[in-house]
Amino acid sequence: GGPFVAYSDGELVVEQVPIRKLAAQHGTPLFVYSQAAVLSALAAYQRGLAGRKSLICYAMKANSSLAILKLLADAGCGFDIVSSGELERALAAGAEPAKIIFSGVGKTRQEMRQGLQAGVGCFNVESLAELDVLNAVALESGLVAPVSIRVNPNVDAKTHPYISTGLKGNKFGIAHEDALMAYQRAAALPGLRVVGIDCHIGSQITEEAPYLEAMERVLDLVTTIEAAGIPIHHIDFGGGLGINYNGDTPPPADALWARLLARLDARGFGDRTVLIEPGRSLVGNAGVCITEVQYIKPGEQKNFCIVDAAMNDLPRPALYEAFHQIVPVQPREATAIEYDVVGPVCESGDWLGRDRALAVQAGDLLAVLSAGAYCMSMSSNYNSRPRAAEVMVDGEKSRLIRAREDVRELWRLESV
Ligand code: LLP
DSSP, rough: TTTTTEEETTEEEEEEEHHHHHHHOSSEEEEEEEEHHHHHHHHHHHHHHTTSSSSEEOOOGGOOHHHHHHHHHTTTEEEEEEEEEHHHHHHHHTOHHHHHHHHTTTOOOOHHHHHHHHHHHHHHSSSHHHHHHHHHHHHHOOOOOEEEEEEEOOOOSSSSSGGBOSTTTSSSSSSSHHHHHHHHHHHHHTTEEEEEEEOOOOOOOOOOHHHHHHHHHHHHHHHHHHTTTTTOEEEEEEEEOOOOOOOOOEEEEEEEHHHHHHHHHHOOOOTEEEEEEOOOOHHHEEEEEEEEEEEOOOOOOOOEEEOOOTTOOOOHHHHHOOOOEEESSSSSSOOOOOEEEEEESTTTTOEEEEEEOOOOOOTTTEEEOSSSSGGGOOOOOOGGOOOEEEEEEETTTEEEEEOOOOOGGTTTTTOO
């Protein structure tokens, strides 16, 4: 879990706060985040981009907690948003509109209007049809939409197929071959002002090579587009940098960006503003999900450790067969047994970890690590389960940043 989640005196702490205390105070399942871990992950990017015209736009889909957004906004970040809900959240957390970029393949007219009126810094457009609609909405609103076109560099990010986005044959971006034509179209539309180019090749990328390859292809396009008389002010390289879930060794953000920027300079594009859209790598390893063991259920083929967190709280294992480390909050001196760690939801897909060696008893607390990204933000109320509470730790202090949902809130909008 890194230096911010560690054992101290035989129990797991987040920064200086024992998880045992937080669970006693707030109940389980509970997400706990380390403020220092978020800021330290951000600092690596800031070092990497130091001295550069640049903007880090946190991809808030990874974790859209207002407290996390505020922390990052105060630290100078912009935001990568994909819906009007995310726009309103970012603004509510104090984001500067000009530092917001609006991504997504399916923006509605309403979302475009709202983004324009708020004054977002850029719309990352993903199709010719969207260019036309955005132009029309801008003209109706009497505004000009700053645009970037998401190009698909056709690079294999070598990650899970569900989170790989830079290859031909997925719904994202405009094919490399069509990019010049799309830029010429954008430049000719009076409601649009071309400001940049963007790409995003996937998520949980653990190698440098796909980034370099995507950069080369995007820079080739910048050359072509500018030769056609359309200046490209900023280049947005997307997000995607992976984290260590289970011995993964992604390049550190500062080292990666030192290399990428060296290449950018070597190709003569060192004067452009660099934008990036990291999500997971800023928050993923800053969060843990605390859960209490409910039952130990031995079986002929498998032993089950049934906990009070489930696929609705932490859907990554069920969705992607993702691996999250699961560790005891207060380790016992006993022989470990292999368990499937499962939740109470009525689905066989409701598991958090398989074949995990644990020495546990009912009532023990477990911590699911690397749970800061794409866990709470993808949680649901399946099985009428109220969403978990969230706590932010800062040194010796902790504060509740989202109260546990009250079950009555789940049917507040319903009628019979
Ligand atoms: N920019 C764009 C346009 C994106 O689509 C994404 C993520 C990001 C930036 C941020 O990517 P990151 O730095 O977080 O890798 N739910 C999946 C991940 C889905 C990623 C979607 N797009 C998971 O739990 O692994």
